[in-house]
Amino acid sequence: MTTTSFKKDKDNTQGGAGSPSTLAPVTAGVDRGPNNHELTTANSGLPSIGGLAGDYEESDFRLPRINIVQSVGPMSEDFDAGAIVLNKDIIVLPAASDPKVWSDPLNITVLNAKKEFQENIEYGSDEMPETVETLEEVHERGGWIDFRNDEKPPWRPMLTALLLIEAPTEELSEEFSIQGSDGKAYELALWTMKGSAYSRAGKAINTAARFALRNKETGLPELHKGKWTLQVRREKLGTNLVFVPRLRQHGKHADEFIDFITTLL
Incomplete structure (x- = not known):
């Protein structure tokens, strides 16, 4: 009988800013107890208690996402514009009482991030935008990402980051699934930044x-060591009122907390 363990992908851990993909399944040896006997269950086809067996791929796992609620769209029917919502279900950051003022x-913590390029399709279109990994692939499709003749480019950059979110309230501490080394509750979530979110928050991550x-010795990024705060307010962009993020870095985590972070992935 074999079991499955989830280990860090060496290709993604050196720099800290590779793909947000976090789980790399590998097949391990037989589980054995203290007397070197194979651990079995009533059904020998199942792993030992607490274990997980099988041939897994990334599509078998799903991390929740966070979204900034805008004034239009499906989420605006259930949540206040300007709120940050986890998994389209839980409000992790309520909208500010004054939309022109930055929220709390x-x-x-940004654990890692991946830049890609996506077709710039009109909002509300039924067409699914194509996503590619390199600017060269954009050019191969006859596209570009800069404004030309004051017209919106057909493609745009986007950044998907894997975040570790600290529970802002005691109530959310009961909802979050990870207990930190500091006694606080945390949750993992993906955040995809496009348009103004990429300009305001994505570029801040890239720059950090x-x-x-x-x-400074290896030249490789260590995003997971940084402490960040995320806020939202409404601004006028062109003719539209849009809720935009402000992402600011505030120094680095203590070594003990960084050690805890490295055990998550």
């Missing part, structure tokens, strides 16, 4: 990875 800060959160 949400403490987060290159400068403030870069290992």
